Amino acid sequence: MSVANPAMRGLGDPPTHEPPQPGTSPEIKLTRRKDVDAARVLEQANQPAKWRLLVVVCFPLFFLLAAPYWWYTTSIVRLPLPNERIVALESQRVVTATADAGPRMQVAIALTAQDPPLRTQIWFTVDEAAFPVPPPGKAQFPHNAKVQNVIKLVTDGVDGLVRRDAPEDRGERRWDMEVDAPRAPLRAHILVTDTATNKFPLEPYIAVGDSEDGKVTRGMLVVPVHPDLIGDRNLKQHYKIALINGIHFLFPPHLPGIPTRALAYSPNITLSFVLLNEDAMVGSYVDGWDVEGAIRDHFLPQLSPLSPLFNFSIESQVLYHAPLTIDPDHVNGSWVIDDDGMNVFVSERWSLDSMSSNNPVLRFLLFVPSQLHRPLKLGDSESRASSFLIPQFGSVVILNPPTEQGQGHDDKTAYTLALAALDAPFAQFAAHLRSLLAIAARPSQLHPDPAPGRAALVARGVADPLSVWEMDTVLRTRLAETAAEARKTLAGIVRLVDKIKEMQLGEDVRDKILGAVRRLEGLPAAARARSPLPPSFLLARDALLLANEAFFDPGMMGQLYFPDQHKFAVYTPLFAPVGVSIVVSLLREVKRLKGRRRKAKKEKDQGEGNPKGVVAESESTATSTGVQTRAATRR
């Protein structure tokens, strides 16, 4: 072939571009020449293998180097939680009273399942004159021995009552009477006094205030006995009955749980008293009320003892228009609201909410029906009930003003409710408050305090203030409730964090959880203290507050709406095509490397003797379409 062939390029010349001749296809005609050395051509045309390998490796290397930075900028803070400690707290349930074991619960705080349940101490004293003087000649027992005898009688009596239940349903006696325990939180006393009734049975009561002679202190359970009764044959039995009546019903063997109608525990509660006139424009209406006096007499004695537990704030208002959204039926001359009506009695349009804080609110509504709906009755036309309770909300008392004949829409009388008129509704409200706060009513076996100053109040229906005896039960119930809630919340947090992998857990949330766990773990130690209920309750309450704060922390929600599926949906269209190319080219390089190694090995094996000199060279051109050429062999 002549060199002058313009289609043939010299080996050493740089490639020149010649425009294609018209009529010919623009391809380079390569004709075989003996001296065309394919290998040398290829060597010059291709870049060195090492370079190619380096370039191919650069791409994945870049991704590898950038990956930690990407991981660092897209990862979320997830600090580890004390999962084992939280699970260990669950077993605390076995030894601590719980609120969610149904209507019967284990009774007291125990340290472990083997320890006896914790008992509140009662210091029991008896007046000297309360025991009959033995006739001369009979043995004289010291006073303390006689008191101890009474204690044993009472304790055995109560234990017998408790044992009457089947073993799996059995409650516990959670108190102990001691002869000499001046620092005990509760006190009981048998008092000889002329003012007591001179007939059996004896009438135990809880003293509201201190007496002048110092024998009776506030909160003491007093069994008054008249001097004439001392000589009775069955005196000791009567003492036993009176004491059991007092103590056993104040401390029932099964601790009451928190019913669903009561509010869950919250340290701040607002009490709202509302006087509602259905329609002040039509007929007579109520214009004002002495709510401050009624609260002072009926409510403050019940609220002040609760100050370790709850912080109350009180507000009141008078509404002049509160139209009913239900139609009461007119039956027998009175208007009746049936059960369905009571469910929807409180209307949204009354705008009772004052929105001044986020505290839970208990509302006590005194409803005065309008002239058109008087008298308004609940249930049926003959019922005498005048109030109903709305669970977790409050209660309603219906107050029908007097209707005289001949007065109708023209009667513009405006009534003012003085303290005497408010006694009955507020006594009902006070009872409803106890029910809504899960405080048991004073048992009927206990009588009101007969102190002279209280006679007027008792006549008005004002209940005795909340006593330390009832506070004991309330503290136990709330302690059980808050501890159980705190445990439940912590377990919930663990489950939530486990389930949602994208949820972040920052340091402050982790600290709150640790604080809650630490406090719950401190409960058994606090139970050993002398007066264990208040500090245990504080621990449990703080644990609940911390657990709730951690659960509802807004920081935990940060990454929640960017799940992994979205992340991959954004990355995939970008990286998948790129990735395919990189992976394929990598694979080809690896294959070629392996092939060369095999060839080199073969050459080494065969040394110089191979006549054929088969050189297997696998070649490939890597194009985006992946077209492979067949391996060309060269002879």
Place this chain on the structure above:
Amino acid sequence: MRLSHFVAVLSSAVLASAGPTSPQDAFHEVLTLQPLPDGKLSVLFEFTTHFSLHKGDGPSQSHHSLTPPTLLLPLEKSNVSELTISFTSGQWNQLRHGESGPPAYEAGGGGGEVRGWLEGGDTDTAWDDVTHAFAGLFCATVGAEHVGESVRTFGDLYPPARQGNNLSHYLVASPHLHLCTENLTPFLSLLPSKGLSGLSALLAHPGNVLGWGFKTEGIDVVMPSKTQQGTWTGWWGGVVDLVPERGGTRGFTLKTIFGTNLPRPFPKAASSTLRLIAPEGGLAVDPAPQKVNKRWVDGRRREVAEWDLFTEDLQDKDFGFWWHEEGPFKHPLHFEPPAVTISRVAADRHASDATFVVNIANNADVDREAVYSEVWPWWVKGWLSEMSVKVNGAAAPDLIHSIDYHPSTPPTPSTTDLHLRLTLPARSTVQLSIPFTKLTLKYDDHVPDAERGREIPASVLTLLDVKGEEERYADKALETGTVDVQRTSRRRVYGPKLLLDVPTPDFSMPYNVIIMSSTVMAVFFGSIQGRIIRRWGWVEASK
């Protein structure tokens, strides 16, 4: 219930007071009607309660009868001494209505405005709490998002009614708010009559009331001090068209405006009054008013007719008002301008520059002393060095006595406040021109629908020489129609709020960039990589 438990107090009952010294709470309601020269009617409901706080003895008690706890408890908690919230929707046309502003003098400029005086030390958090509480009550975000966006320099222009110690003034204007049923319903629930009796029952028809062209609603609370009772006033005002669309007479009755007869009065109201401010040329009314007085109303002596709605024979009656011997209403071609009018436009608009041109017309015969104030968001940068003042075309820089300028401090959230103390010469128009530039907002700072633009609050002209409307002995001789522009209680005249369009970027660009780069990478990466690492091979052409 035994009869003896009730203590009956016969008619016009009065709430038993807590102690002999504290005066009782009293609730007054007034409806004021004022026909305007252009065939419209200005309506204003005012509900005023004078109250004291009843705290009871013992821990944290609060007792209310005529006052709503929803209003007072947040104010007590945050140590607020005074608070005013107003919503205004629509524009008051100063020339055609003949007055410088609506009859509710405390109403703010366009949109929502909340301002107040707070006592004590840490007032920033207290202000935040108060605005959030009332935002919840009125279903409108009246507060500022950041506390730096509250304006602090308006204390002199809104002097406190109660002197307290350590008072701080806050003002937040939200010009983008409108007035709707969600604002009316909580307003009615604050009143003791709850929209069911008395004058509030006229207001309780949202379909009717919210169809008015101009509406304003607001509350103004002054908390009690140790010696004085507190007052809270709620107002609702509007402008009603009297002339039907196809033409007709202007005569109207209460039923045609409100759709219902006059309801029975609220029994606990101490007074319930209907008031009519008679226009020039008089008006015929039925039934006849019980009292007709001459009063100063906004700088002009007018006749005011009053009816006491507790009167027995006015119950359930419809009140009729008509113009003597006037047939179909002819719209006047000339209007007598009010004492002061303001107009404000953004002129010479370029992409991010414009000029505020404010025309303040003093139509009276006396010079007025005034302070002109503007509040701009941080992205409006006014060039005060280029500000020019002209009177009737001629430059008059001496009119401005002092400038109180507080520029904003981006990037912290803040506003620019400008107060110009100036004199308005008689019978002339002062023109202020302030060029400004709109700064670039960050991508994230744009609100949804950014191309709509953003409103800036209304400007306010505070008149310093007003003397109030109280009657004096010398006034008895004055006839109706006498004009004395300083005998008014209207201290402030508001200019309009403006809608400025903010230069917006192409919001789709990030999306475009991501899509484009992903596509380029996906399509071309393979071929580029191929070209880099292509290996040429020897191809045997088959013979």
